[in-house]
Amino acid sequence: MSGEEAPDADGLDDTSVVRRDRFSGGPARSFLSSLAADERIFEADLEVDRAHTLMLAEQGILADDTAGEILTALDAIEVDGHDSLPDGEDVHEAIETAVIERIGEEGGKMHTARSRNDEVATCIRYRLREDVLDAVETTLALREALLEVADEGRETIMPGYTHLQPAQPTTVAHWALSYEGAVRRDTERLLDAYGRINESPLGGAAFAGTTFDIDRERTAELLGFAGVVENSMDASSSRDFLLETTQTLSTHATTLSGLAEDLIVFANRGFVDLADDYSSTSSIMPQKKNPDTLELVRAVAGDAAGGVQGLTTTLKGLPRAYNRDLQRATTHAWETVDAVTEAGEVAAGAVATADWNEEALATEAGAGFSTATGVADLLAANGLPFRTAHEMVAHAAENGGDYDALEAAAGDVLGEPLESFVDPAAVEDALDPEASVASRDSRGGPAPEAVTDQLESAREALAADEATRATTDEVLEDAHAALREEVNRYV
Numbered sequence: 001m002s003g004e005e006a007p008d009a010d011g012l013d014d015t016s017v018v019r020r021d022r023f024s025g026g027p028a029r030s031f032l033s034s035l036a037a038d039e040r041i042f043e044a045d046l047e048v049d050r051a052h053t054l055m056l057a058e059q060g061i062l063a064d065d066t067a068g069e070i071l072t073a074l075d076a077i078e079v080d081g082h083d084s085l086p087d088g089e090d091v092h093e094a095i096e097t098a099v100i101e102r103i104g105e106e107g108g109k110m111h112t113a114r115s116r117n118d119e120v121a122t123c124i125r126y127r128l129r130e131d132v133l134d135a136v137e138t139t140l141a142l143r144e145a146l147l148e149v150a151d152e153g154r155e156t157i158m159p160g161y162t163h164l165q166p167a168q169p170t171t172v173a174h175w176a177l178s179y180e181g182a183v184r185r186d187t188e189r190l191l192d193a194y195g196r197i198n199e200s201p202l203g204g205a206a207f208a209g210t211t212f213d214i215d216r217e218r219t220a221e222l223l224g225f226a227g228v229v230e231n232s233m234d235a236s237s238s239r240d241f242l243l244e245t246t247q248t249l250s251t252h253a254t255t256l257s258g259l260a261e262d263l264i265v266f267a268n269r270g271f272v273d274l275a276d277d278y279s280s281t282s283s284i285m286p287q288k289k290n291p292d293t294l295e296l297v298r299a300v301a302g303d304a305a306g307g308v309q310g311l312t313t314t315l316k317g318l319p320r321a322y323n324r325d326l327q328r329a330t331t332h333a334w335e336t337v338d339a340v341t342e343a344g345e346v347a348a349g350a351v352a353t354a355d356w357n358e359e360a361l362a363t364e365a366g367a368g369f370s371t372a373t374g375v376a377d378l379l380a381a382n383g384l385p386f387r388t389a390h391e392m393v394a395h396a397a398e399n400g401g402d403y404d405a406l407e408a409a410a411g412d413v414l415g416e417p418l419e420s421f422v423d424p425a426a427v428e429d430a431l432d433p434e435a436s437v438a439s440r441d442s443r444g445g446p447a448p449e450a451v452t453d454q455l456e457s458a459r460e461a462l463a464a465d466e467a468t469r470a471t472t473d474e475v476l477e478d479a480h481a482a483l484r485e486e487v488n489r490y491v
Contacts, residue, residue: 166368204235224479369401
């Protein structure tokens with residue numbers, strides 16, 4: 001979204017602040033332009049311009065009255081909006097042109113000691129911070145919804161699957177907490193990525209720094225960044241923060257896709273009823289209630305993976321320092337963060353409003369002899385080698401998987417009655433899905449007591465991440481207010 005460093009403002013005509021007559025015409029001009037796409041960073045660019053202008057004035061590089069004129073012009077441009085900008089190669093050039101049109105050639109001094117290269121890198125980071133925090137917010141909402149489902153479903157027995165085959169009985173709470181843990185890690189990854197986004201490249205100029213006595217830490221402070229990207233070449237040319245963010249969003253989209261798939265399957269089997277707000281019907285079959293929104297959530301994982309691939313391919317093999325390829329790179333990140341954030345909102349809403357069919361879940365919890373593992377564990381706990389117990393229970397599964405089948409299997413495999421190894425009452429308990437779940441009280445297991453412990457730690461983690469996000473928001477809001485206060489001293 002930027003080109004090479006602009007020349008001085010002296011002698012500029014009305015055609016192009018940056019390109020002048022020589023480079024301002026021809027059929028490739030529209031191909032070069034990113035002005036329309038740059039609407040996303042319009043406000044960010046104005047803030048970066050303000051911070052840079054203030055710093056130049058504070059350093060004595062720019063006269064206070066000139067700084068005041070520039071800052072006043074920037075305020076007017078913000079009021080008029082992006083659509084009022086003159087034609088330009090990008091938003092940076094268009095804003096500078098608009099300033100010059102308002103106050104004359106002195107407006108070109110706002111570009112002193114910087115390039116569009118470090119300027120656009122700063123604008124991208126400035127805007128991306130907000131987008132990542134919005135994505136974090138959707139992960140927090142989804143975690144809250146999953147915890148509510150878990151809290152209500154501690155004793156709601158349901159079938160558990162591996163390979164989509166009946167495996168072992170579990171609970172709705174245990175299922176919901178499994179996704180809460182995954183989304184929690186997605187939150188952590190986004191917050192980690194935020195920390196690397198939150199560094200200012202401003203002052204790196206084209207890539208080799210500047211001869212002016214600038215204060216990079218001051219512009220970073222005014223823009224709410226935690227620090228600066230130290231090396232000026234790295235500052236202007238690197239986009240690894242974009243790639244990391246897009247990869248992190250793709251990971252979250254994969255989590256969302258799995259959650260959506262489970263709910264789609266559960267709805268198909270009558271285990272859960274999705275709210276009408278998250279469903280649709282057929283254009284021809286009036287009886288249909290389709291989980292369309294979740295199917296689209298599932299599909300977003302492909303979009304996000306495509307964003308990672310596109311961005312990786314664009315960045316692969318680029319030489320230092322700045323290359324115009326980077327203009328195409330940012331779109332992949334914007335499209336991915338928008339799609340994944342929206343998918344997260346939909347997923348949270350679908351989970352929060354779903355109605356679980358406890359009767360259907362309980363009926364299917366023991367299907368397919370899903371308590372077989374519990375019986376094998378019981379035999380092993382009473383001295384039988386687990387592999388032998390596994391063989392015996394597998395033999396019983398082939399013949400119905402009930403108590404009679406287990407007795408017959410004991411005679412065939414062990415040559416002795418089942419009661420020689422284990423109390424029959426204990427076997428009956430092991431065959432019961434609810435008792436089976438209650439017995440699985442190891443840390444992280446589905447037993448209600450174990451789930452209660454998981455809920456407690458999950459809520460503590462959620463509260464901590466909510467606090468982190470709130471604090472981060474406050475830092476940005478305080479920086480914005482402080483910048484406005486400094487601007488008001490000049491305008």
